[in-house]
Amino acid sequence: MRLVIATCSVDYEGRLTAHLPLATRLLLVKADGSVLVHSDGGSYKPLNWMSPPCAMAEVEPDEEDAAEGVLSVWNVQHAKSEDRLRVKIHEVHHDTAHELGVDPGLVKDGVEAHLQALLAEHITTLGDGWSLVRREFMTAIGPVDILARDPKGGSVAIEIKRRGEIDGVEQLTRYLELMNRDPALRPVTGVFAAQAIKPQARTLAEDRGIRCVVLDYDQLKGIDSSETRLF
Amino acid sequence: MRLVIATCSVDYEGRLTAHLPLATRLLLVKADGSVLVHSDGGSYKPLNWMSPPCAMAEVEPDEEDAAEGVLSVWNVQHAKSEDRLRVKIHEVHHDTAHELGVDPGLVKDGVEAHLQALLAEHITTLGDGWSLVRREFMTAIGPVDILARDPKGGSVAIEIKRRGEIDGVEQLTRYLELMNRDPALRPVTGVFAAQAIKPQARTLAEDRGIRCVVLDYDQLKGIDSSETRLF
DNA sequence: TTATTCATGTCGAAC
DNA sequence: GTTCGACGTGAATAA
Numbered sequence: 001m002r003l004v005i006a007t008c009s010v011d012y013e014g015r016l017t018a019h020l021p022l023a024t025r026l027l028l029v030k031a032d033g034s035v036l037v038h039s040d041g042g043s044y045k046p047l048n049w050m051s052p053p054c055a056m057a058e059v060e061p062d063e064e065d066a067a068e069g070v071l072s073v074w075n076v077q078h079a080k081s082e083d084r085l086r087v088k089i090h091e092v093h094h095d096t097a098h099e100l101g102v103d104p105g106l107v108k109d110g111v112e113a114h115l116q117a118l119l120a121e122h123i124t125t126l127g128d129g130w131s132l133v134r135r136e137f138m139t140a141i142g143p144v145d146i147l148a149r150d151p152k153g154g155s156v157a158i159e160i161k162r163r164g165e166i167d168g169v170e171q172l173t174r175y176l177e178l179m180n181r182d183p184a185l186r187p188v189t190g191v192f193a194a195q196a197i198k199p200q201a202r203t204l205a206e207d208r209g210i211r212c213v214v215l216d217y218d219q220l221k222g223i224d225s226s227e228t229r230l231f
Numbered sequence: 232m233r234l235v236i237a238t239c240s241v242d243y244e245g246r247l248t249a250h251l252p253l254a255t256r257l258l259l260v261k262a263d264g265s266v267l268v269h270s271d272g273g274s275y276k277p278l279n280w281m282s283p284p285c286a287m288a289e290v291e292p293d294e295e296d297a298a299e300g301v302l303s304v305w306n307v308q309h310a311k312s313e314d315r316l317r318v319k320i321h322e323v324h325h326d327t328a329h330e331l332g333v334d335p336g337l338v339k340d341g342v343e344a345h346l347q348a349l350l351a352e353h354i355t356t357l358g359d360g361w362s363l364v365r366r367e368f369m370t371a372i373g374p375v376d377i378l379a380r381d382p383k384g385g386s387v388a389i390e391i392k393r394r395g396e397i398d399g400v401e402q403l404t405r406y407l408e409l410m411n412r413d414p415a416l417r418p419v420t421g422v423f424a425a426q427a428i429k430p431q432a433r434t435l436a437e438d439r440g441i442r443c444v445v446l447d448y449d450q451l452k453g454i455d456s457s458e459t460r461l462f
Numbered sequence: 463t464t465a466t467t468c469a470t471g472t473c474g475a476a477c
Numbered sequence: 478g479t480t481c482g483a484c485g486t487g488a489a490t491a492a
Contacts (some may be wrong), residue, residue, distance in 0.1 A: 001257060001271040003234055005329045015470040021335045026232060028257070031271040039334035040232040040262040043282055043487060047337055049275040049470085083470070098236045098325060100255045103270035106278055107250045112483070142481085162483080165466095170401045171482090198465075246485040276472060282487080314485075343468070373466085393469085397481090429480075 002029040005094035006087075010037050010048045014083030020047055022090060027074075029056060031100070035076050035085060053079040061088070116145050116160050118220040119193060123148055125220065126191065126213060130156075144175050148191075155179070155188040164194030164212070169205045176210075233260040236325035237318075241268050241279050245314030251278055253321060258305075260287060262331070266307045266316060284310035292319070347376050347391050349451040350424060354379055356451065357422065357444060361387075375406050379422075386410070386419045395425030395443070400436045407441075 004027040010020035020037065025047065028036040032052040039047050050056075055077055061070035065088060074087040116135060119125060123132045129151030137147035137157070146158040157179060159172035172190050179188040190210040192201070195217055202212050235258040241251035251268065256278065259267040264285050267277040281287075286308055292301035296319060305318040347366060350356060354363045360382030368378035368388070377389035388410060390403035403421050410419040421441040423432070426448055433443050 001236075001269075003257070003325075005232075005331070012470070017340045018470080019338045021338075023334050024329075024331045025334065026234070026259070026329075026331070028269070030269075030273075032273075034272075034274070036269075036275050038232075038259070038261075040329075040331035041265075041283070041334070042261075042263075043265070044267050044277050044280040045471085045487065046275050047334065051274050051470085051472085052272070094234075094327060094329060096325060096327075098255075098257075098271075100236070100257070100271035103254050103256065103272070103278065104252045107252075108485090109248045167398050167401070167482095170398070200465080243485075249485080274472060276486095280485085282485090339470095431480075 001031060001100050002097045003027075003094065004029070004092060006089045007091040007093070008037075008087050008089045010088075011086045012048050012050075012084070013086075014078070014081065018048060024091075024093065027087065033076075035074070035087070037087070048085065050076040050078060050083065050085040054083075055079065112160060112162050115162065115195070115215060115217060115220075118217075119158070119160060119215060120146055122220055122223050125215075125223075126156075126158075127151065139175060139178055141174060141178060144179075150189070155185055156191055157188050158191045158193055160215075161192075161194040164192060164197035164201050166198070166201045166204055168192060168194070169201050169208070169210065172205075172210060173208060232262060232331050233328045234258075234325065235260070235323060237320045238322040238324070239268075239318050239320045241319075242317045243279050243315070244317075245309070245312065249279060255322075255324065258318060264307075266305070266318070268318070279316060281307040281309060281314065281316040285314075286310065343391060343393050346393065346426070346446060346448060346451075349448070350389070350391060350446060351377055353451055353454050356446075356454075357387075357389075357424075358382065370406055370409055372405060372409060375410075381420070386416055387422055388419055389422040389424055391446075392423075392425040395423055395428035395432050395436075397429070397432045397435055399423060399425070400432050400439070400441065403436075403441060404439055 006027055007024045009022045012018040026038040033054050033056050034052040035050045036046040037048040057075045059073050061073050069090050070088045072089045076085040120132055120135050123130050131149045133147040133149055135146055136143040144157045145160045148156045150156050157175050161168040172192055176190045180186045192205045192210050193213040193215050195215050197212050205212050237258055238255045240253045243249040257269040263283040264287050265283040266281045268279040269277050288306045290304050292304050300321050301319045303320045307316040351363055351366045354361050362380045364378040364380055366377055367374040375388045376391045379387045381387050388406050390399055392399040403423055407421045411417045422444055423436045423441050424444040424446050426446050428443050436443050
């Protein structure tokens with residue numbers, strides 16, 4: 001990993017065209033050749049970048065650039081597309097390289113899969129007499145998160161999202177439409193479950209007869225650990 | 232901006248829980264207090280991070296951590312949420328700080344708005360005899376990108392995306408459903424226009440009688456500049 | 463402020 | 478390799 005603090009201008013050409021005027025920035029060159037251009041603020045997203053696979057070539061500036069004070073030009077070319085990043089360096093304030101080795105990677109917890117497991121385990125969160133049929137119930141257009149049975153024995157398709165938005169309702173609607181064509185399954189009703197449901201998504205869901213349920217992740221986890229404690 | 236190369240472990244707690252085992256990484260502390268943890272590969276996305284507004288406090292390790300070789304602990308706390316990042320530093324290989332100043336920011340070109348303007352200007356790309364009614368035609372659930380008239384005088388709602396995916400078809404479908412309830416507008420047909428259309432989106436659109444059109448950005452731009460050159 | 467949509471999205475997993 | 482959906486999505490823009 002190479003760290004360069006430099007006064008530079010940057011141009012990107014690819015899926016769009018973008019330009020960064022002359023200013024002092026961090027240029028980060030990773031072992032795989034990828035380049036990030038960071039300012040001293042904003043978010044984790046660089047001002048400009050090139051993703052791997054790519055190759056970085058440091059070349060002499062042409063006459064015109066040299067006359068404008070450019071010391072060096074970095075041409076970063078993506079290996080599989082026409083995306084190209086060009087960094088014109090006017091002044092270098094810092095330039096070091098470091099050996100980091102391969103990173104062991106991130107361990108995550110708390111995402112949709114976990115929500116699905118918790119709700120499947122505690123399906124009675126939806127009401128007394130509910131039972132789990134199966135998780136990841138396969139249909140022609142993909143798996144429904146949970147297939148359950150309500151107290152009256154009716155089939156219920158449950159779509160789980162961390163954030164309940166309109167596209168989740170559309171997804172569940174497509175599943176329901178398909179499943180209700182199957183004589184062996186129908187009638188199938190829907191439940192849209194999420195940690196938070198946007199008003200527009202709720203309106204659309206309820207308009208289509210889909211029940212909306214807000215899940216409390218900590219509470220579901222709490223049920224889990226309190227039950228575990230009993231045994 | 233502070234650049235630290237350190238052997239460290241990192242824990243994030245917030246919208247999810249994540250852990251990074253001990254390894255050598257770049258720790259980037261920006262002027263606003265935000266922290267990025269980068270490995271020497273992957274993409275522009277850090278392994279872990281804290282977005283502003285946040286505060287970073289460097290504290291002494293507790294006895295247990297110290298016994299495991301921790302020299303220093305960074306507690307990074309988000310100002311408006313419970314999100315917290317904790318970096319346990321075992322060894323520092325590099326530590327420098329740099330003044331960068333405020334960045335003038337990025338200048339972009341070539342996004343959806345531009346596509347919309349180009350297609351509106353060259354609506355006959357869709358066929359001879361087509362005419363523009365208006366851009367951003369307002370409906371109760373939001374603006375339709377372009378409302379046009381086909382050679383037979385029929386109203387056409389056009390949805391433009393850079394990449395045509397299923398949610399764009401759903402969006403257009405909702406517009407069409409709504410507009411076809413209006414006696415003053417109906418019948419309204421649909422065109423789904425994008426620089427590239429995913430097969431699944433195309434299938435869904437055509438199944439619903441929506442015409443799919445692939446836009447060539449460079450060609451549209453070319454028409455533009457060649458016309459300009461004539462006058 | 464909230465709500466919605468865009469993104470050079472990125473990323474991972476199924477197919 | 479391609480397609481698909483999730484993301485600590487983030488960021489900008491409109492309401």
